[in-house]
Amino acid sequence: MMTKTDELADGVAVSAAPAWRRLLPPALAVGFAASVGLVAVVPSLTQGQWLSHPGFAAWRTVCLAITVQALPFLVLGTVVSGAINAFVPAGLFTRVLPRRPALAVPVAGAAGAVLPGCECASVPVANSLISRGVTPAAAFAFLLSAPAVNPIVLTATAVAFPGNPAMVAARLAASLATAAVMGWLWLWLGQEKWLRPAVRHGGHQPGHSRWQEFRIGFQHDFLHAGGFLVLGAMAAAAFNVMVPPSLLDVFSGSPWLSVLFLTGLAIVLAVCSEADAFVAASLTGFSPTARLAFMVVGPMVDVKLISLQAGTFGRSFAWRFSGATVVVAVAASVLTGGVLL
Numbered sequence: 023m024m025t026k027t028d029e030l031a032d033g034v035a036v037s038a039a040p041a042w043r044r045l046l047p048p049a050l051a052v053g054f055a056a057s058v059g060l061v062a063v064v065p066s067l068t069q070g071q072w073l074s075h076p077g078f079a080a081w082r083t084v085c086l087a088i089t090v091q092a093l094p095f096l097v098l099g100t101v102v103s104g105a106i107n108a109f110v111p112a113g114l115f116t117r118v119l120p121r122r123p124a125l126a127v128p129v130a131g132a133a134g135a136v137l138p139g140c141e142c143a144s145v146p147v148a149n150s151l152i153s154r155g156v157t158p159a160a161a162f163a164f165l166l167s168a169p170a171v172n173p174i175v176l177t178a179t180a181v182a183f184p185g186n187p188a189m190v191a192a193r194l195a196a197s198l199a200t201a202a203v204m205g206w207l208w209l210w211l212g213q214e215k216w217l218r219p220a221v222r223h224g225g226h227q228p229g230h231s232r233w234q235e236f237r238i239g240f241q242h243d244f245l246h247a248g249g250f251l252v253l254g255a256m257a258a259a260a261f262n263v264m265v266p267p268s269l270l271d272v273f274s275g276s277p278w279l280s281v282l283f284l285t286g287l288a289i290v291l292a293v294c295s296e297a298d299a300f301v302a303a304s305l306t307g308f309s310p311t312a313r314l315a316f317m318v319v320g321p322m323v324d325v326k327l328i329s330l331q332a333g334t335f336g337r338s339f340a341w342r343f344s345g346a347t348v349v350v351a352v353a354a355s356v357l358t359g360g361v362l363l
Contacts, residue, residue, distance in 0.1 A: 077263055085259035088300050089252060098174055101240060108236035123157045127205030130160035131198055134167030144168045145330040158217065163205030166347065169295040169321035170197035179317065182299035188362050189310065193299075196318045196358040200351045207346060216339040255301070257291050270307050280312035285352055288320035295321035311359030319351045 118133070119126045148165035152158050169175065176190055183189040273283040284305065293301050298320045302313040323344045332340035 081259045081263045085255045088255040108232045126160040127163045128202045131163040131167040131201035135172050145334050149334050159205040159208040163201045166322045167201035175295050179299040182303040192314050192358045192362040196354040199354045203350050217335050274307045280308045281315045284312045284316040285319050288316045289324050292324035292326045310363040314359045315355035318355045323347050
């Protein structure tokens with residue numbers, strides 16, 4: 023039975039029903055698919071010995087390593103994100119953004135650094151900003167940049183790529199450029215009819231204490247993003263163990279194919295932005311530019327974000343915006359990678 027609906031401080035309704043109940047079936051499905059895949063590619067596996075097989079042991083080790091490395095950053099990010107949702111005044115962004123939309127776009131993109139949360143939180147926040155009078159172009163720039171340029175994600179990238187500050191700088195530059203270009207493209211080509219109208223009210227909700235809103239926000243973001251983190255780690259581990267090196271050579275040997283392959287992989291894996299750097303670092307057979315594209319595209323376009331955008335802004339918006347974002351993000355990654363990496 024569903025529990026009562028609670029609301030966060032930004033005015034977005036969030037179901038308080040236990041998120042693990044919704045995440046458990048897909049987690050079990052991915053785990054089962056990975057096990058079936060291992061059985062398919064390793065014929066020597068038989069009932070009773072597959073748990074001790076080296077292939078499964080390798081999968082388990084990689085999956086656990088990715089999860090353990092990324093979990094502290096996920097916790098820190100959701101704590102700070104929950105605190106901002108609960109304690110930062112609702113009208114702060116409308117007061118600090120320039121009135122001219124063309125100038126508000128890059129400022130909103132840079133302001134993404136103040137929301138150290140996962141990309142799951144950026145969609146309702148952007149919707150809330152639009153409902154409070156922020157121009158959609160600036161809200162969308164914020165939506166794209168917040169999961170990719172905040173200090174938590176950049177620190178995680180530095181940890182995942184030790185001794186390689188150029189990768190951190192390239193991720194920051196390519197992500198900011200993508201967010202700004204997409205905001206300007208919306209000013210130029212975007213149409214209000216593509217946006218589904220939504221009724222929102224911002225500010226502190228009557229009957230909720232600030233700490234209650236913080237708890238609700240943290241619980242929702244952590245369970246939601248944590249579930250996708252585990253799924254992404256499982257899928258990445260299965261990818262590393264199951265895919266033969268000969269197949270990877272087909273893609274990794276070509277600069278363009280490697281970029282396109284990891285772009286598609288980022289969309290499908292849907293790894294949280296606080297964890298994707300660790301997944302990218304594990305893909306050692308690919309070029310630095312291809313791994314940069316993985317980290318730039320992933321926080322901006324993936325299967326869960328497309329679903330969230332479609333549910334919030336409408337399918338017409340989601341497909342147009344996501345498709346254009348992929349093109350711009352790949353171009354920004356290639357250009358930035360060619361200069362810095």
